[in-house]
Amino acid sequence: MFIDSHCHLADEAFLADLPEVAARAHSAGVMRAVCILSADTPEEHVRVEAVQTAWPGVIFATAVHPHRAGPYEDRIGDAVSTVRDTALRVGARLLGEMGLDYHYDFAPRAVQQEVFAAQIRLAVELDLPVAIHTREAFDDTVRILEEAGAGRVRGVMHCFTGTAMEARRALDLGFYLSIPGIVTFPKAGALRDVVAGIPLERILVETDSPYLAPVPHRGKRNEPAFLSETVRQVASLHASAVEAMAGQIQTNFDRFLGAPRVDTLSKPVF
Numbered sequence: 001m002f003i004d005s006h007c008h009l010a011d012e013a014f015l016a017d018l019p020e021v022a023a024r025a026h027s028a029g030v031m032r033a034v035c036i037l038s039a040d041t042p043e044e045h046v047r048v049e050a051v052q053t054a055w056p057g058v059i060f061a062t063a064v065h066p067h068r069a070g071p072y073e074d075r076i077g078d079a080v081s082t083v084r085d086t087a088l089r090v091g092a093r094l095l096g097e098m099g100l101d102y103h104y105d106f107a108p109r110a111v112q113q114e115v116f117a118a119q120i121r122l123a124v125e126l127d128l129p130v131a132i133h134t135r136e137a138f139d140d141t142v143r144i145l146e147e148a149g150a151g152r153v154r155g156v157m158h159c160f161t162g163t164a165m166e167a168r169r170a171l172d173l174g175f176y177l178s179i180p181g182i183v184t185f186p187k188a189g190a191l192r193d194v195v196a197g198i199p200l201e202r203i204l205v206e207t208d209s210p211y212l213a214p215v216p217h218r219g220k221r222n223e224p225a226f227l228s229e230t231v232r233q234v235a236s237l238h239a240s241a242v243e244a245m246a247g248q249i250q251t252n253f254d255r256f257l258g259a260p261r262v263d264t265l266s267k268p269v270f
């Protein structure tokens with residue numbers, strides 16, 4: 001059984017064929033998935049029920065993405081209350097994706113940092129793990145996790161494609177590393193070397209669907225069914241059988257999530 005630790009099933013890319021996407025995932029052995037819900041995108045919220053119906057094994061995560069941090073300048077509290085409200089409504093088991101993106105710089109960096117730090121404090125308050133998006137911003141990401149997390153934040157670096165040193169720093173924070181389909185790309189030799197060195201008990205895998213389809217589906221819309229390509233690659237890097245790696249990832253995922261909080265067990269009410 002495979003678990004996709006990060007995908008965007010409420011994205012409009014899946015609007016037309018969600019039941020088929022879920023059926024293909026299940027036939028490929030992908031039985032559980034984390035659906036990332038943009039906390040301030042109402043178009044995604046109205047699809048929550050459809051996602052749950054198509055795929056009951058989905059759990060939700062929500063946050064304000066760094067790309068969307070700009071409008072919260074001078075009203076960081078609004079970002080926090082939007083995330084809190086959405087998380088409670090959908091029964092989120094983690095907060096994400098949140099973080100910093102200095103590659104696109106869609107929002108001013110200072111605002112990205114404030115929105116990120118505020119969400120980390122919320123995660124600590126709610127005792128939920130976080131899924132971190134960090135691009136060309138690793139030092140600031142770690143600094144904010146240390147400052148705002150105060151040793152109490154737990155989480156995963158989503159779509160990890162960093163260096164061995166970055167992996168080490170994330171592991172030192174107690175974080176998990178979620179490996180995307182990029183690890184199957186022919187030119188990703190450096191990433192494969194890094195992944196081979198990550199301790200087995202800290203590895204998760206993801207598709208980030210609809211983005212980043214692995215080989216041999218590269219260039220197409222990605223979907224959770226393609227996760228097996230990534231698991232296969234990670235297993236071979238650790239000289240492990242695919243089934244053993246899948247079992248390890250399942251154990252890791254349950255440890256990462258922790259026990260559900262009583263007040264987040266309610267069904268979505270959208």
Ligand SMILES: [Zn+2]
Binds near residue numbers: 158
């Ligand atoms: Zn991301």
Ligand SMILES: [Zn+2]
Binds near residue numbers: 006007008036097208
């Ligand atoms: Zn994502």
